[in-house]
Amino acid sequence: MRRLALVLLALALLRPAPAQVLGALPSEAQAAAVVTALDGLLADHLRDGRLNLLALRGDQRLQDALTALAEAPPSAEATAPTDTGGAPTPTAELEAAAQRAIALRKAHNLNAWLCFVLEELADAYPLTRLTEIDGFHASNLHILGDRAQTLAELVESNLRPLADPRLLLALADGSVSGPAWPPRAYRAGTIEEQLEAQVEISLVQPALVQIDRATKRLRLAQLFRWYASDFDAAGGAVAFVASHLPLEADRDWLAAGDYAVEYLRQDWTLELGP
Secondary structure, eight states, X not given: OHHHHHHHHHHHHTSOOOSSTTOOOOXXXXXXXXXXXXXXXXXXXXXXXXXXXXXHTTOHHHHHHHXXXXXXXXXXXXXXXXXXXXXXXXXXXXXXXXXXHHHHHHHHHHXXXXXXXXXXXXXXXXXXXXXXXXXXXXXXXXXXXXXXXXXXXXXXXXIGGGOOGGGGGGOOOSBTTXXXXXXXXXXXXXXXXXXXXXXXXXXXXXXXEEEETTTTEEEEOTHHHHTGGGGGGGTSHHHXXXXXXXXXXXXXXXXXXXXXXXXXXXXXXXXXXO
C-alpha cells in the first residue's frame, strides 16, 4: 500500500496544488466507491470498537478505497451548475447546492481520514501504540484527489475550515484516547445524523469525558485543548460537551458550574481485536 502511495505521490507532485484550501469536490462515483469499500472494512474488521489489523491488512477493499481517494477530482466545469440560459439561478437552489457540497466535503474528507489511518495501521502491523508509527500524523503523506497531504494537513486544510467541531469527534485513530470508530462510512445524505450519533458515542467514552462529582472535576480529552478555538462558536468545549451528553443529570451538573476542568493524559495505546 505504501508503494502505491509513493507512485501516486510522484504523479501528484507533477500537478500544481489546488488553489482552494478545501480542495475540489470528488465525483459521485469516487465518493460512492470509497463508501462501499469502507463500509465493508468496518463491518468485517471492527468488533466492539476494536480493529482486527491482521485481517485488515490483507483486505483488497482497503486498496480499492485508497485508489478511489487518489483519483483526480472532476474539473470545475464538470461540477458547475447546469446552464440556465442566462436566467439567474434561484437563491434557494444555490443555497441547496452549497449545502450539498458542504455535506459531501464533510463525508468524503472524514472517510479519507479513516482510510488513511487504516492504511497507516495496516502498514505498521504488528504494533501496540500509535507512537510506534514514525510520522503518523505530521509527515507521512497520503493522496487525496491529486494532492499529497499528511493527516495533520487533511484536518487543517479540509476539515477545520468547515467550522463544525463535531468533525473532531469523528477523527478515530484506534487509540484509547481517540474518538470511537463509526459503524459505517460517512455519507453526504446522512452526514448530519451520523455526526450527531458519532459525538454521542464518543462523549460517553471515559477516555474522552469524565465527570467526577466527588472531587468536583470535569476531565476532558486533550483534543478539547488542542482544538479549543473550534468550540468557541458553541460557547466553548465545556458547553459543547454539556449540550451533547445523553444523561440529563450530567447536563444539569455541568450547567451548575461548580467544578474545575482538567485534561486527561493522552493514551496512544491501540484498541485491537483478534
